[in-house]
Amino acid sequence: MNKITRRDLIKLFGTTALSTGLMGASSLAFASKSAHIVIVGGGVGGAASAKYMRLLNPDVRITIVEPEPKYIFCPGSNEVVADFDTLESLTVDFNTLKSRYAVNIIQDRATEIDYAAKKLKLAKGDVLSYDKLIVSPGPDFKYDAVEGFSKQLAEGNFPAAWHAGPQTLVLRDQINALPQGGTVLITSPVDPYRCPPAPYERASFIANKLKTVNPTAKVIILDSKDDFIFHDVYLDYWEKMHGLGTPDARIEWISKKSGGHVTKLDTKNRTLTTANGQVHKGDVINIIPPEMAGSFVRMNGLSEGDWAPFNSKDFSTKRDKDVYIIGDSAAADPMPKTGYIASNQAKVVTKAIHAELTGKDIGTPFITNNCVALAADDWGMTVAETFRYAGNNKPFEESYIMSDPTKNPFYRHIRAEVAKNWQRTFRKDIYS
Amino acid sequence: MKKTLLISALALTTGFTQLASANEHAAPQAQAWTLQQWHQTQNNIPNGNISKGAELHKQALCMTCHGENGVAPSRNAPSLAGNNIDYTFKTLKDYQSGLRNEGHGKSAVMIAAAQSLTQQDMADLAYFYAEQTLQSxxxxxxxxxxxxxxxxxxxxxxxITPCASCHGVHGEGNEITPALAGQTAHYFIRTMKAYKIxxxxxxxNQGMGQFTHDLTDEEIHALADYYASLSK
Amino acid sequence: MKKLLLLSAVTGLTCMLQAPASFALTGGISAEENAKLRAEYPMPSAEMLGDNCSACHGTNGAEFNEAMPPLAGMDKNNFIKLMKEYRENKFPSIVMHDVAHVFSDEEIEAMGDFFAKQKPEQWTRPDWNKSIKQHAEEHSHE
Structure with a gap:
């Protein structure tokens, strides 16, 4: 690898990181010929990679490239839309990664990989040399899947609110300002997309809120699918709480085969048109666009189709064995696109890198996804999924058990609390 | 009992949905007990059915944290085995009303779990746990x-009044004063600190807040180890 | 997620509700196919298995301030006994049966070893996110 001068090191790590390395990480180790692990993205996948890499290896240099100064978790953001939690409680800083795990954070956007030279170019002009590159930038949205919709509209009066942040607050304020008896339209995209139950959780939370403040208002989900995870639980909940199937239902789910797939937005008349020509008028229109791998992944030739393929043994990309792909951009079906999955993929990748650096075998990867979702503050559901390795060129094999619409109230009450518990614990596992 | 339980559970669920929020201390806030109110409640505790309590211990998911027969399998959960009927009954009432709420995390789970319990369920559970023994x-x-x-x-x-004056010479407790003998040390410590702050x-009468006010961490740890070493 | 849905009775609630048993939706590969894959490849390392638990139980199983119990420093035999009971659905559980049903005895023992070796000390430090306004999270205490 390239020679790094003391000045370079200070530029890279700052004086603090040089003097306060923990877990055995020291300035001496950095100055020696230790490997440089560069991570694109400071979200769940990227941050987990940095932390778990350090737990395994005190000597490697670890750098995260992330455009934002802090990270806002998506789990919990539907609570913010329905105004019973704040974005602040979902926000984490990178300070512990820096101070406790001696991770260097560069606030910039990664643009280009020079595969031959093993260098990463950043938007502001810096170039980083890497020995291993972990790519975890999250997904991008296909705004143009709905004619008339755009990134600008999503950042304006038609929030997608699918990354927790400013759009989440715009949507919250729009729900709060909904006229009496108004209509909220939510579109739910084709698979795969981040957090499969979230459109239905969001619709439930909004309907629950409207039930008290605006009881004649209505939520309509226009779906590009005919089925979704926890379908039975949500339909049961909507029947019990919101009169699903009655003329006064506060919530309505229109599946793809019933004409739910939305093709067009008319901003002037505030309408959505579906594939079969039906027109729905909405006072609030929340389009959740279909997704694809993040632009960094697509621009650097890591994706095939919408997502980036990888070797199942260690999540190294098909493009380059020293470049790894994890999180929502990876073509990881049957794994869903969840933070839980991204964090466990990070644990596999870091073990693989550490094994390689120390001349050992990677072993057999193993990944779980134990996810929670809510219909209400006291109505929770869980899915436990296991993914077993089935060969380097094959997808992982899945087994799962998920909640049903149980008659036992203890399950749904306690699972709701477990869901909230999990959100807090998860944030700490990645960033503390 | 069966139909009634379902209906009341659903009614409670609906009510709770309106009231609760994700924030700490957001469960329905309840009035503190007066001694008179408690005595009235105490005199009306239904006779518990131990075998129904045993079944509810499983079906209401108590066992998954509090262990087989109410002997805690982890350091987070208190053992319930061997505790007094009045104490267990009142604790469940206090969770249901939200009076016992030490912040989210563990209390939040118990507040959620208690929402669907009837008075009879609470009595069944209390009688069941009182019947179990807790080996140190x-x-x-x-x-x-x-x-x-x-x-x-x-x-x-x-x-600071002597612990034994209320909790008994062998940590056996009395009525609503809990037994401490054999209690999970970490739960004991957490509880004492929660009283203290x-x-x-x-x-x-919130006596425990006074008694713990000046206890040091070392004293609390020593008491936890002592009571954990006893059996009930 | 594959739509290979089977209805399988998991818990009996008949004593309480006189209703049909509670059902869970189960899918993916069968227990036999799971066993076949386990036999085909070396067992994942104890760290590989154990690290999958941290999103709920904390880094190295050392989250002591939440309802989900800490695993760090847990007695190995106690861990093994509980995991096998969850796996075999000996009693209703919130989610642990659904998690444990895929593991072999050897995998459970490896995880038991892994967690028994971890220090029983809270992993997260109180000041971990101090630049962001602290909310109720840190009010939770041991």
Missing amino acids: KAPAQALSSSTERLVRKGDVKRM KHRTNDI
């Missing part, structure tokens, strides 16, 4: 003189 899992302690003094004599200067305030 900790080694026997040679009681240090300072800890023994706290247990038997208290500390007048710091207004007034996060737990559901005891009548």
